[in-house]
Structures are given as structure tokens and as C-alpha cells.
Amino acid sequence: MPKRILQGTVVSDKNDKTVVVLVERRFTHPLLKKTVRRTKKYAAHDADNSAREGDIVRIQECRPISRRKRWTVIEKVDATRA
Numbered sequence: 001m002p003k004r005i006l007q008g009t010v011v012s013d014k015n016d017k018t019v020v021v022l023v024e025r026r027f028t029h030p031l032l033k034k035t036v037r038r039t040k041k042y043a044a045h046d047a048d049n050s051a052r053e054g055d056i057v058r059i060q061e062c063r064p065i066s067r068r069k070r071w072t073v074i075e076k077v078d079a080t081r082a
Helices: none
Strands: 007-010 018-028 035-045 057-063 069-079
Touching: 007 035, 007 069, 018 057, 018 069, 035 057
Parallel strands: 035 069
Antiparallel strands: 007 018, 007 057, 018 035, 057 069
16 A cells, blocks of 8 residues: 655654654535635654754655654755745
8 A cells, every 4th residue: 555645844843853744735615615724733753853844844654653653754845944
């Protein structure tokens, strides 16, 4: 079975080898027919601590690394440095 790949923004990089990624999904509401935005935060494994807060990254499903981490950062799409 293929592993899911999601894209989102890093909202926290305070933990060692871990980043928190905010992923937004958009869908049409079945009754109201209006576009709705839903967000979810994923804890992702970042082995070399390369991702910084504000970066846009791609994460991929993986085996459980810890209690909350089931995703791995595979690449940085856009790096924004403040």
C-alpha cells in the first residue's frame, strides 16, 4: 500500500529531531455547498533538524517512531528565513 504524502507549514521546531506541521485540507460542505477549511497538526520526525518554523515541508507516513510521531519529513518545498 502506498504511503500518504502531505504538505504543510512548520509551526514548531522546538523539540529535538521533531517538527510540528500544520496541514490544511479544503473540501466542499455536503449540505451548504461551501468550501470549508480544516487544519490538523502532525508531529513529524526531522532527523537532521533542518526544518525551521515557517518552512513549507512534505511529510510521509512511516512506522511509529514514538507515541505521537508517525510521519517523517522528506523534503523542504519552500524555506522562509526571517
